[in-house]
Amino acid sequence: MSSSTSPPAGGGDRRDDSRQRASGDTWHPARAWLEDHEGDEDDDMEFEPEPEADEEENPDDDEEVFDDPSDPELHLGNIHIEFAMDENDQIGGRNQAGRPTRVSTTQLLNILASGGLRQMFSYHGFTPSPAGIIDDSYDDDDDEAEFGILGLGRRVPRRRGPPQYPKVPSDEGMKLMRSGTFGADSNYTDERMKRKKSFAANIMWRELGIHGNGLQRSKVRSIAQDLIPGTPADKIIHYDAKCYSGQFSDDGNFFFSCAQDFKVRMYDTSNPYEWKYYKTVDYPFGSWTITDATLSPDNRFLAYSSLRDLICLAPTDPADSSDPTVLDLSYTPTGRVGHDIFGRSGFAVWSVRFSGDGREIVAGTGDHSVIVYDLETRQSVLRIRNHEDDVNAVCFGDTSSPHILYSGSDDSTVRVWDRRSMGDRREAGVFVGHTEGLTYVDSNGDGRYVISNSKDQTMKLWDLRKMMSTAKFDTFQAASYGTGFDYRFDPYPEDFYYPHPHDCSVVTFRGHKVLRTLIRCHFSPPGSSDSRYVYSGSEDGKIFVYNLDATLAGTIDVRKATHYSRPHRRRNQAVSYADDWKTCVRDASWHPNAPVMAATSWNGWNCSTGTCTLHSWNNNSLRDEGDPPIGECYDSQLKAVPELKEAAENEQYLDNEAEWDAWEAAL
Structure with a gap:
């Protein structure tokens, strides 16, 4: 996503705002802040990224994002914020020690992204499910589906195999239906003979009144539940x-x-x-x-x-x-x-x-x-x-x-x-x-x-x-088995459904x-x-x-x-x-x-x-x-x-x- 909005009014000297707006370049508060402090002689803006230990051991590996001052993108995982830059908006002058006295807008924002902003867009509530269920391999072609309509969701891990949906009809549910707790149990003879229990037939048997009081009440209840x-x-x-x-x-x-x-x-x-x-x-x-x-x-x-x-x-x-x-x-x-x-x-x-x-x-x-x-x-x-x-x-x-x-x-x-x-x-x-x-x-x-x-x-x-029990519940994270989809915008990824192991x-x-x-x-x-x-x-x-x-x-x-x-x-x-x-x-x-x-x-x-x-x-x-x-x-x-x-x-x-x-x- 890119930005082309104008700066807010007020708040500091904006000497070059009109020039930037006229040229069509993108304005950003970080650039304005740097321009406002361009003449400062203190060393608060001195910055030289220290090499990581892995970089020293593997000099051929890819460098970190902020090491390239010409990179015009802000990297936030799969989110890219692109900023237009002036030709001269690169590394500025250097002090006597040879260190830069200012950094580019892109460098500054990438530094922020590697710290605060990246954490804002990340999700920390997900922990992997038990072994054998999660596949950590990803397909970049499916990034849109995994991240949702706005691309801000957490990355959904792949699960192996088809979804494991519960059995229908449920055995426990059938027991409840026959227990009488949830409605009248259907007549066993009718089930065995595969008789069609229509509304008219139920009314007829009720009107005939050939059953005893208990069965009569049961027949009335069975009519209501149909x-x-x-x-x-x-x-x-x-x-x-x-x-x-x-x-x-x-x-x-x-x-x-x-x-x-x-x-x-x-x-x-x-x-x-x-x-x-x-x-x-x-x-x-x-x-x-x-x-x-x-x-x-x-x-x-x-x-x-x-x-x-x-x-x-x-x-x-x-x-x-x-x-x-x-x-x-x-x-x-x-x-x-x-x-x-x-x-x-x-x-x-x-x-x-x-x-x-x-x-x-x-x-x-x-x-x-x-x-x-x-x-x-x-x-x-x-x-x-x-x-x-x-x-x-x-x-x-x-x-x-x-x-x-x-x-x-x-x-x-x-x-x-x-x-x-x-x-x-x-x-x-x-x-x-x-x-x-x-x-x-x-x-x-x-x-x-x-x-x-x-x-x-x-x-x-x-x-x-x-x-x-609460004692057993305290031994695991209940919220670690979801997909993290946004139900307000995204369809539910049914192929990711697996029953909770502690259901x-x-x-x-x-x-x-x-x-x-x-x-x-x-x-x-x-x-x-x-x-x-x-x-x-x-x-x-x-x-x-x-x-x-x-x-x-x-x-x-x-x-x-x-x-x-x-x-x-x-x-x-x-x-x-x-x-x-x-x-x-x-x-x-x-x-x-x-x-x-x-x-x-x-x-x-x-x-x-x-x-x-x-x-x-x-x-x-x-x-x-x-x-x-x-x-x-x-x-x-x-x-x-x-x-x-x-x-x-x-x-x-x-x-x-x-x-x-x-x-x-x-x-």
């Missing part, structure tokens, strides 16, 4: 900003969605098929986006966060228009704690959750910490900083107890915290098995089973009884894509799905629903359901990728009492806007005789916008500004 929502969208709610998360309340009467415009919109979903707009609350001093939100168990308060150390607590009562209460997580009796990536006081909050009794909030932060905040005393009662990277997700393990906590971090671990035994401020145990950072953690609510999503493109099921997970799920953003995953609810499944959003615009044995139970294609549901403004066609309709399902929520799924997504032309789509089970029918019809489009306050549905049906493009302005006015 009702997986389908792709056709009952409602498409459009936002002018990307949607980051959305969840139903525990009783299913409430739904909220968070968008990048720093607004949380609430809906009455007591009728899961016919929503009503409820209320909108703002985050008044947000940074980038609203990262997460959580609803109190009694549905009275909503807590939501941004890339700040402040959490807003807003009442959900539509008649209450008061400003949200601000909770400062960085405040302690001894002062403010934590710093962000720029060294400023404070930190980002990535995840928030209410406790089961509604008295506390747990938060995961960019300060590598887990914080428990007491709502009554308005202060943090626990702050743990054992993770080695951002804590992207937190949750309580048991809905009836605030003692067990789970946290997932970019250090690739899920840590288990027991607040009853934290005298040494250490975790009770660790779940190890992911090779990249964690994006989400969700508990089954029974204090035993947990799932996590990861940038290694897998979702894992964990059993609390199989967690790794203690129960089941591994694959198929969805965890790219671009922190994709979320969840357990399916017991009421509407009999707890039979786990599901996750995906960067390719789908929701993946998995059986516990890691087989795919179904998919909901949100991209297909919303394709062209928003007109395209032709004046943006100058940008080549603006004509591409893209969808990234960041979060999904299964209604607790009905076969209904709500998906919150980045959606639209180049993912520039957002949607919340409602999908219900309709036996894969593309049309519905009921009212309202399938595929209706709405604005954020659930006002119907017929123009949007027309665009979806006709794939319309708005040709002029007047048509576009008229459509915007309709919103």
Whole structure:
């Protein structure tokens, strides 16, 4: 990469700036500094590189970069910064001892590169994996793929052999499915006779009532777990900003969605098929986006966060228009704690959750910490900083107890915290098995089973009884088995995947894509799905629903359901990728009492806007005789916008500004 920018105004004598700009030569602060000190007679700038020991022993070897004063490049591994130089910008005069009184710009910058700048572009968190897995040979032709879109990633080591993916179906998962812990077990006779278990057949056997009470209940449960929502969208709610998360309340009467415009919109979903707009609350001093939100168990308060150390607590009562209460997580009796990536006081909050009794909030932060905040005393009662990277997700393990906590971090671990035994401020145990950072953690609510999503493109099921002890965890580096790819820009190099040698997970799920953003995953609810499944959003615009044995139970294609549901403004066609309709399902929520799924997504032309789509089970029918019809489009306050549905049906493009302005006015 080269530079041709002009120097900043002010700050010292710039005698030759105009000459350099006129000649088209590249300006750099180092050159200006040297020119400002050209007349100095002190010896501060004297420099003569001392020969290395290896150079003396091997004089034929290549010299170091800074030994060649005519080399016009700054060498930073695979990054080259090229500077234009004047013809006379070489070694200057020499003193009586024969040493140069000044050095060239290139020499100075190469010296810096060999020290400070080179360290800035290097990555020190990677250590080689066990022998036999890593191949340290590199192919220079693949540098672009290894270093990512910006060329700033760490060099990825080659692995030998094909990827070693876990077995599907999973044996442990099949045992769980037959145990009754996750849904009703299928009828053995039906399996042996290979009978097709249709919805109509299940309804018939239930209506006949020829089974006993126990079998009758089992039949009802088996019917519920077969009702997986389908792709056709009952409602498409459009936002002018990307949607980051959305969840139903525990009783299913409430739904909220968070968008990048720093607004949380609430809906009455007591009728899961016919929503009503409820209320909108703002985050008044947000940074980038609203990262997460959580609803109190009694549905009275909503807590939501941004890339700040402040959490807003807003009442959900539509008649209450008061400003949200601000909770400062960085405040302690001894002062403010934590710093962000720029060294400023404070930190980002990535995840928030209410406790089961509604008295506390747990938060995961960019300060590598887990914080428990007491709502009554308005202060943090626990702050743990054992993770080695951002804590992207937190949750309580048991809905009836605030003692067990789970946290997932970019250090690739899920840590288990027991607040009853934290005298040494250490975790009770660790779940190890992911090779990249964690994006989400969700508990089954029974204090035993947990799932996590990861940038290694897998979702894992964990059993609390199989967690790794802290003593064993301290014997190795958990974060030393990843590829180091940048999930925000790069595709995942699947041929580099290898299972973690210390993997203690129960089941591994694959198929969805965890790219671009922190994709979320969840357990399916017991009421509407009999707890039979786990599901996750995906960067390719789908929701993946998995059986516990890691087989795919179904998919909901949100991209297909919303394709062209928003007109395209032709004046943006100058940008080549603006004509591409893209969808990234960041979060999904299964209604607790009905076969209904709500998906919150980045959606639209180049993912520039957002949607919340409602999908219900309709036996894969593309049309519905009921009212309202399938595929209706709405604005954020659930006002119907017929123009949007027309665009979806006709794939319309708005040709002029007047048509576009008229459509915007309709919103």
